[in-house]
Amino acid sequence: MKKIFFIFVYNILVLIILILLLEIFVRITIPGIKPQGTSKDIVASNIYYGSRGLRPNSMGFSNGARVIVDEFGFRKNSEIDLSKPSWLYLGDSVTMGLGIESDSTFAGIVQKNVTSKNILNPSVIGNDIQDYLRFVKYFIAERKEKFNIKELTIFWCLNDIYYNVADVQTPGGGIRHLFGNFLNFLRLHSRSYYLAKTIIFDRAKAYFLYDQQFYRANDPNFVKAYQIISQINGICKNNQILFNIYLIPYEFQMRNKTEPLREPQKLMLKTLESMCILAFDAMPYMLSKSDKSKDLFLIGDGIHLSNKGHHILADFILENTTRN
Numbered sequence: 671m672k673k674i675f676f677i678f679v680y681n682i683l684v685l686i687i688l689i690l691l692l693e694i695f696v697r698i699t700i701p702g703i704k705p706q707g708t709s710k711d712i713v714a715s716n717i718y719y720g721s722r723g724l725r726p727n728s729m730g731f732s733n734g735a736r737v738i739v740d741e742f743g744f745r746k747n748s749e750i751d752l753s754k755p756s757w758l759y760l761g762d763s764v765t766m767g768l769g770i771e772s773d774s775t776f777a778g779i780v781q782k783n784v785t786s787k788n789i790l791n792p793s794v795i796g797n798d799i800q801d802y803l804r805f806v807k808y809f810i811a812e813r814k815e816k817f818n819i820k821e822l823t824i825f826w827c828l829n830d831i832y833y834n835v836a837d838v839q840t841p842g843g844g845i846r847h848l849f850g851n852f853l854n855f856l857r858l859h860s861r862s863y864y865l866a867k868t869i870i871f872d873r874a875k876a877y878f879l880y881d882q883q884f885y886r887a888n889d890p891n892f893v894k895a896y897q898i899i900s901q902i903n904g905i906c907k908n909n910q911i912l913f914n915i916y917l918i919p920y921e922f923q924m925r926n927k928t929e930p931l932r933e934p935q936k937l938m939l940k941t942l943e944s945m946c947i948l949a950f951d952a953m954p955y956m957l958s959k960s961d962k963s964k965d966l967f968l969i970g971d972g973i974h975l976s977n978k979g980h981h982i983l984a985d986f987i988l989e990n991t992t993r994n
Contacts (some may be wrong), residue, residue: 689862696861702969703864704734704769706857708795711874712737718808721801722764724794730793733769733968742817745791747778756788758809760802764918765793768974776975779984784991790817793825798833799895806902810909821912824902827973828881828920828934832891832918841876864970866957874972878922878931885934896941903933903947914948916987924953924963955986 696703709730715722723773724739731737738746745766750756759765759777767775771781781789792805802824809819845853856863867873884891906913915939923931935951942949959982960966966979975983 672750672965673782680984688759693860693862694928695864698859700865700969703861704968705731705859705861706864708732708763708768709737710839712739713794714743717743717800718792718815719804721804722794722796732763732766733974735767735769735771736834738772742790743792745772745775745777745793747775747781747789747791747808750788750790751819752817754786754788754818755820756790757784757821757823758817758819759789759791759793759823759825760797760799760805761793761828762830763793763795764827764974765791767793767827767980769968769971770977770980771802774977774980776980776987779981780987780991783984783988784798787820788817790819791938798830800833802830803898803902806905806913810905810911814909814911819911821914822902822906823913824899824915826915826938828878828885831881831884831895835891839871841880842871868970872918872922873970874922874967877972878920881902882931882934883952885937887937892937896945899942899947900945902943914950915942916983917949917951917953918983919956921956922965924966927957927961927963930957950986950990952983952986955989956982959985 681720707835709732712725712728712730712732713722717723719727724737724743724745725798726739726741726743729737730737739760740750741744742750744750757824765775765777767777777789790809797805806822809817813819883889886892903913905911914922915938917935919935930953932951932953935953939949939951956966956979957963960978966976966982968974968976
């Protein structure tokens with residue numbers, strides 16, 4: 671009996687050592703894999719008419735990148751100069767810059783190049799089209815004059831279209847629902863777990879295939895989305911604020927460079943054009959600047975941009991800013 675117990679303990683110790691060695695190996699050889707998750711300290715609930723936002727005067731981390739939030743609730747790129755006009759950026763975790771240092775996000779890069787304006791970036795993880803409307807109402811009703819807001823841009827990700835879909839219905843939602851706390855621990859502490867998940871599962875494909883189903887002209891989520899966009903456009907017109915939208919692609923859409931999957935963007939462009947809203951599809955430009963779609967996104971992530979992706983998107987924004 672003692673011998674069996676000794677063998678059991680010995681095998682467990684060997685397994686633990688192997689796991690630790692694998693973890694060390696992954697961290698050394700693939701430093702691009704960062705701890706997954708965003709500090710709760712930088713997110714505040716119900717500060718924009720029911721929508722959460724970045725907590726003013728806070729600091730934390732998002733996928734390993736430091737996030738500093740200024741006194742006004744914007745991710746800090748530089749000091750806000752209230753004597754200058756402002757350009758308000760609205761988006762979700764992609765625009766917030768998940769996993770990217772502030773000066774390497776597209777908002778931070780644009781700010782370095784457009785010194786005549788403040789780039790205001792209150793974007794936070796989990797935002798969607800309904801949150802954008804609340805942000806617009808808040809900043810234009812209560813902060814337009816303070817910040818002298820002259821332009822508003824929404825950076826649109828495909829998952830912005832739905833806001834009443836339970837997380838359990840999205841890819842991997844059932845597993846997250848059952849083992850959420852354990853998976854959060856692994857995402858935060860185990861790089862080898864993240865690498866294994868990336869190798870085994872194609873999350874980029876799963877999320878695109880799930881989200882594209884909402885991009886049909888008669889889909890209730892799509893109809894509601896363009897109704898809300900129309901409201902935002904009306905608010906901007908009434909306040910003499912230039913409004914435009916940038917469409918950001920998913921990695922899976924760009925894998926086949928000769929035949930990218932552009933149907934959701936085409937529908938958005940057609941709809942926005944009919945509403946006389948200026949829109950820019952970033953996908954063709956990003957395809958022209960990189961041979962490998964995965965280089966433009968974080969490792970194992972088909973939604974959030976890498977450093978290279980942020981720089982290329984910033985160049986696209988600056989080109990259009992110069993022309994307009």
